[in-house]
Amino acid sequence: KAGVTQTPRYLIKTRGQQVTLSCSPISGHRSVSWYQQTPGQGLQFLFEYFSETQRNKGNFPGRFSGRQFSNSRSEMNVSTLELGDSALYLCASSAGRALGSYEQYFGPGTRLTVT
Amino acid sequence: AQRVTQPEKLLSVFKGAPVELKCNYSYSGSPELFWYVQYSRQRLQLLLRHISRESIKGFTADLNKGETSFHLKKPFAQEEDSAMYYCALSGGNTPLVFGKGTRLSVIA
Numbered sequence: 001k002a003g004v005t006q007t008p009r010y011l012i013k014t015r016g017q018q019v020t021l022s023c024s025p026i027s028g029h030r031s032v033s034w035y036q037q038t039p040g041q042g043l044q045f046l047f048e049y050f051s052e053t054q055r056n057k058g059n060f061p062g063r064f065s066g067r068q069f070s071n072s073r074s075e076m077n078v079s080t081l082e083l084g085d086s087a088l089y090l091c092a093s094s095a096g097r098a099l100g101s102y103e104q105y106f107g108p109g110t111r112l113t114v115t
Numbered sequence: 116a117q118r119v120t121q122p123e124k125l126l127s128v129f130k131g132a133p134v135e136l137k138c139n140y141s142y143s144g145s146p147e148l149f150w151y152v153q154y155s156r157q158r159l160q161l162l163l164r165h166i167s168r169e170s171i172k173g174f175t176a177d178l179n180k181g182e183t184s185f186h187l188k189k190p191f192a193q194e195e196d197s198a199m200y201y202c203a204l205s206g207g208n209t210p211l212v213f214g215k216g217t218r219l220s221v222i223a
């Protein structure tokens with residue numbers, strides 16, 4: 001079974017721009033979660049989608065948004081980029097309906113650098 | 116509020132020595148606790164969860180509700196255990212909350 005894939009792997013953007021990151025979950029997984037990982041804050045939950053519906057959202061500003069498609073692939077968008085948005089963005093998929101109860105399978109991440 | 120604390124950023128042990136990675140949590144209900152591991156140049160992956168009560172790669176973790184702890188233990192450390200370890204908590208139908216991680220370095 002192919003693992004979780006994320007594209008692109010690396011991205012450099014300028015302040016004020018917007019960016020879209022993509023995540024393809026493991027086949028059959030309907031839950032996709034997004035995390036931001038930084039050296040200072042560690043892993044922070046952004047949001048989670050299940051069957052195209054956002055079920056949970058972390059404590060991030062509205063500039064961070066996401067969506068999930070009918071094939072369970074997910075995208076996250078960050079608008080009006082700030083220097084502090086530089087981070088590794090991880091996507092994880094899960095087979096279960098109960099968020100958190102099932103093993104989450106992580107992708108390799110997208111390294112976003114904002115200059 | 117859910118919170119996970121891993122007090123040690125870095126833990127260095129000699130090969131063959133016992134290892135204990137500490138994790139304390141704050142949660143008012145019945146938590147589900149996990150340990151995730153990230154080896155060098157690999158993805159974050161689940162190591163073990165408290166409900167399965169199994170030993171993975173020689174590691175065990177016991178949930179102590181009285182002390183609100185979920186420490187990860189291994190009796191004899193191996194060099195291949197060197198990695199970043201994250202403790203995580205979920206309320207069942209709530210997102211995973213991760214600790215900031217502990218880097219384990221096993222010295223030959």
